[in-house]
Amino acid sequence: MMAHLSPFAPTTFPELPPIDGMRFATAEAGIKYKNRTDVLFAVFDPGTTVAGVFTRSKCPSAPVEWCREQLIAGGGRARALLVNSGNANAFTGLKGRETVRLSAEAAAKAAGCAPSEVFLASTGVIGEPLDPQKFAAVLGDTAARVAPGPWLDAARAIMTTDTFPKVATRTVKIEGVPVTINGMAKGAGMIAPDMATMLSFIATDAPIAAPVLQGLISKGADKSFNCVTIDSDTSTSDTLILFATGKAAIAPIESPTDRRLGAFRRALESLLIDLAHQVGKDGEGLTKFVSITVEGATSPRSAKKIALSIANSPLVKTAIAGEDANWGRVVMAVGKAGEPAERDRLAIWFGDVRVAVAGARDPDYSEAAASAAMKQAEIAVKVDLGLGRGKATVWTCDLTKEYVAINGDYRS
Amino acid sequence: MMAHLSPFAPTTFPELPPIDGMRFATAEAGIKYKNRTDVLFAVFDPGTTVAGVFTRSKCPSAPVEWCREQLIAGGGRARALLVNSGNANAFTGLKGRETVRLSAEAAAKAAGCAPSEVFLASTGVIGEPLDPQKFAAVLGDTAARVAPGPWLDAARAIMTTDTFPKVATRTVKIEGVPVTINGMAKGAGMIAPDMATMLSFIATDAPIAAPVLQGLISKGADKSFNCVTIDSDTSTSDTLILFATGKAAIAPIESPTDRRLGAFRRALESLLIDLAHQVGKDGEGLTKFVSITVEGATSPRSAKKIALSIANSPLVKTAIAGEDANWGRVVMAVGKAGEPAERDRLAIWFGDVRVAVAGARDPDYSEAAASAAMKQAEIAVKVDLGLGRGKATVWTCDLTKEYVAINGDYRS
Numbered sequence: 001m002m003a004h005l006s007p008f009a010p011t012t013f014p015e016l017p018p019i020d021g022m023r024f025a026t027a028e029a030g031i032k033y034k035n036r037t038d039v040l041f042a043v044f045d046p047g048t049t050v051a052g053v054f055t056r057s058k059c060p061s062a063p064v065e066w067c068r069e070q071l072i073a074g075g076g077r078a079r080a081l082l083v084n085s086g087n088a089n090a091f092t093g094l095k096g097r098e099t100v101r102l103s104a105e106a107a108a109k110a111a112g113c114a115p116s117e118v119f120l121a122s123t124g125v126i127g128e129p130l131d132p133q134k135f136a137a138v139l140g141d142t143a144a145r146v147a148p149g150p151w152l153d154a155a156r157a158i159m160t161t162d163t164f165p166k167v168a169t170r171t172v173k174i175e176g177v178p179v180t181i182n183g184m185a186k187g188a189g190m191i192a193p194d195m196a197t198m199l200s201f202i203a204t205d206a207p208i209a210a211p212v213l214q215g216l217i218s219k220g221a222d223k224s225f226n227c228v229t230i231d232s233d234t235s236t237s238d239t240l241i242l243f244a245t246g247k248a249a250i251a252p253i254e255s256p257t258d259r260r261l262g263a264f265r266r267a268l269e270s271l272l273i274d275l276a277h278q279v280g281k282d283g284e285g286l287t288k289f290v291s292i293t294v295e296g297a298t299s300p301r302s303a304k305k306i307a308l309s310i311a312n313s314p315l316v317k318t319a320i321a322g323e324d325a326n327w328g329r330v331v332m333a334v335g336k337a338g339e340p341a342e343r344d345r346l347a348i349w350f351g352d353v354r355v356a357v358a359g360a361r362d363p364d365y366s367e368a369a370a371s372a373a374m375k376q377a378e379i380a381v382k383v384d385l386g387l388g389r390g391k392a393t394v395w396t397c398d399l400t401k402e403y404v405a406i407n408g409d410y411r412s
Numbered sequence: 413m414m415a416h417l418s419p420f421a422p423t424t425f426p427e428l429p430p431i432d433g434m435r436f437a438t439a440e441a442g443i444k445y446k447n448r449t450d451v452l453f454a455v456f457d458p459g460t461t462v463a464g465v466f467t468r469s470k471c472p473s474a475p476v477e478w479c480r481e482q483l484i485a486g487g488g489r490a491r492a493l494l495v496n497s498g499n500a501n502a503f504t505g506l507k508g509r510e511t512v513r514l515s516a517e518a519a520a521k522a523a524g525c526a527p528s529e530v531f532l533a534s535t536g537v538i539g540e541p542l543d544p545q546k547f548a549a550v551l552g553d554t555a556a557r558v559a560p561g562p563w564l565d566a567a568r569a570i571m572t573t574d575t576f577p578k579v580a581t582r583t584v585k586i587e588g589v590p591v592t593i594n595g596m597a598k599g600a601g602m603i604a605p606d607m608a609t610m611l612s613f614i615a616t617d618a619p620i621a622a623p624v625l626q627g628l629i630s631k632g633a634d635k636s637f638n639c640v641t642i643d644s645d646t647s648t649s650d651t652l653i654l655f656a657t658g659k660a661a662i663a664p665i666e667s668p669t670d671r672r673l674g675a676f677r678r679a680l681e682s683l684l685i686d687l688a689h690q691v692g693k694d695g696e697g698l699t700k701f702v703s704i705t706v707e708g709a710t711s712p713r714s715a716k717k718i719a720l721s722i723a724n725s726p727l728v729k730t731a732i733a734g735e736d737a738n739w740g741r742v743v744m745a746v747g748k749a750g751e752p753a754e755r756d757r758l759a760i761w762f763g764d765v766r767v768a769v770a771g772a773r774d775p776d777y778s779e780a781a782a783s784a785a786m787k788q789a790e791i792a793v794k795v796d797l798g799l800g801r802g803k804a805t806v807w808t809c810d811l812t813k814e815y816v817a818i819n820g821d822y823r824s
Contacts, residue, residue: 058754059753060747091758093772126744322820331471331648332471334471335470356539358505359503360541404733404812
């Protein structure tokens with residue numbers, strides 16, 4: 001757990017304004033870690049709407065199942081959020097479900113609401129039973145301390161192998177009234193699309209009906225977290241939840257075609273991409289942050305599939321770790337994706353350096369220029385398939401010995 | 413290139429008997445390596461039949477394209493095989509095709525046959541032009557030295573990052589006549605199904621018609637090389653070719669339903685699995701050889717997809733490297749495969765130790781026993797999905813810092 005700080009760890013963090021109608025506090029429940037916070041408890045004023053997207057794993061965690069059920073059964077209303085780090089409560093069988101039920105009851109009591117209005121998320125080790133008493137022991141005191149900030153403390157409490165807390169904020173004007181969106185995320189390993197984050201929580205004071213909120217967060221996830229892959233390993237616990245307290249003094253937005261949504265949607269997507277990049281930039285053991293753009297594909301779907309094939313290739317990722325402009329491995333990863341590609345139309349760039357064109361090494365290729373591009377901390381790989389207009393960008397990081405060290409010794 | 417010797421490197425190698433009708437020699441052509449052989453040239457007597465299976469990459473190497481064309485155009489006849497290591501002649505555009513044409517012509521001249529009867533394979537760096545003059549310079553002398561052995565020399569000439577040469581032999585009696593099958597393989601990285609080997613060449617003296625041979629090798633590949641994955645990265649150059657000289661004194665086998673084929677098929681598949689295991693046991697940087705068996709799936713196809721999802725998971729592979737019985741990551745990999753699975757029916761074993769049952773940790777689980785299982789050099793992971801009768805086994809290795817080191821510095 002003594003991973004080196006990511007080279008992309010920010011030296012300063014943005015100041016997040018309060019979200020009217022949301023208060024929270026953190027606690028040290030001693031679930032796994034010592035001398036650090038591991039519980040986040042947030043309460044929302046009555047009238048708060050909620051939407052979420054979750055892992056597509058066939059073996060989801062107990063909290064993921066709980067949240068899905070409450071979203072359907074509860075009509076999109078939320079009054080509390082309870083999150084812990086150190087234990088994922090995943091693959092814990094009947095006990096796991098019982099823990100979820102008891103935790104929701106304890107949180108509901110502390111928040112003064114129904115258990116169905118409580119949302120839960122857990123992250124950490126899989127397969128270890130999670131003792132619900134850990135929550136019961138701290139919830140009374142924590143509920144008494146809730147406040148509108150600081151968000152950085154909340155982001156810290158949900159970290160596992162993350163080396164820095166991840167927060168972002170945006171403000172837009174709707175009808176001249178400033179509306180705020182705040183977000184936090186955690187995740188550094190077991191990161192792959194479907195959902196690409198492990199946990200992320202967003203809150204806004206905008207008054208947006210739950211079905212509209214659901215459309216916004218689903219589309220937003222596709223453009224952000226679902227474009228990040230660190231190690232191709234989809235988590236059992238991926239959770240992205242968006243809460244809207246409705247406190248901003250504007251008329252409620254109840255239709256997805258409401259024209260006032262445009263600015264909000266853009267701000268939300270910008271915030272989600274910001275957080276997704278932060279997750280990518282804290283990839284376990286990384287030294288490089290890499291964007292992979294595939295264009296000229298037969299469709300955007302095809303472009304994304306090829307981009308992910310490149311982003312998930314251990315040989316591409318180790319070459320980048322070694323600062324080696326090894327475009328042969330990019331060709332290999334294009335070829336194995338199973339999507340339409342014609343070798344002799346391929347062109348490949350590292351940064352601004354075109355290293356291959358028309359299915360062979362670029363005649364003007366300069367190893368020195370390519371090597372210089374590979375020495376950057378942020379590297380853009382571009383592939384033009386020359387077939388159509390499909391385009392996609394995904395983000396990933398390099399694969400280092402440090403990743404192996406972190407994950408060869410995680411449980412102990 | 414100074415990788416440590418695989419812990420599974422054999423200390424002795426089998427003695428391979430000659431295959432009547434096949435002779436070969438190796439040469440130092442200086443394609444990339446110094447002071448080692450890098451060219452294998454084999455000649456076959458007239459009447460030799462041939463069949464092969466190749467990478468499904470959309471960006472195959474020039475020699476792969478050549479072999480496919482000759483198999484179709486040449487009616488399954490072969491007179492020569494020319495293989496080199498050090499350069500894959502992949503993604504080399506028009507120049508690559510020209511190299512293939514010139515190399516086949518030079519080999520045909522040396523063997524006294526038509527270029528269409530020459531089969532070619534190249535392995536090594538992708539994207540570097542391969543100079544056909546390298547072959548022309550050594551072929552005359554090499555052709556003058558061809559002999560029925562030793563196969564170990566041939567296997568050595570085609571190695572790249574392999575730490576040991578890979579050979580195997582089987583003998584079966586057909587109509588009381590002993591028939592021999594010899595094989596060699598190379599491959600240690602960029603290994604994933606579709607084909608899972610980079611290069612493997614098999615020869616037999618059995619008289620088997622080319623279409624029958626094709627059926628045998630296709631099915632055999634599915635049961636052997638296509639069940640090995642080292643790093644999920646499918647090569648541009650995967651090639652498996654089976655030659656039959658027909659010298660054994662038995663009546664020709666011209667139908668796939670010929671009852672004499674049974675023993676031959678079993679021997680061939682046993683040999684292919686032997687070579688596939690050798691490839692898996694030379695995985696770059698490995699310390700463990702791992703078999704993953706999934707049973708109780710809804711179909712064999714579904715079982716294999718889940719087994720490969722586990723085998724290719726970086727988190728599972730790093731846990732195995734760390735000798736950590738981290739079955740939570742196995743659950744994760746089952747869940748992300750997208751195939752039917754019910755968390756609460758899952759059971760998982762490491763070796764003989766059942767670590768999880770009915771969707772949770774086994775109540776009788778002993779960390780000490782599981783840890784002892786993880787300390788073995790060969791580790792069997794078994795998952796029972798409890799849904800149906802589909803079953804599959806695949807083979808892989810762990811993911812170590814050494815893999816990252818080898819692949820972060822391959823070109824330089």
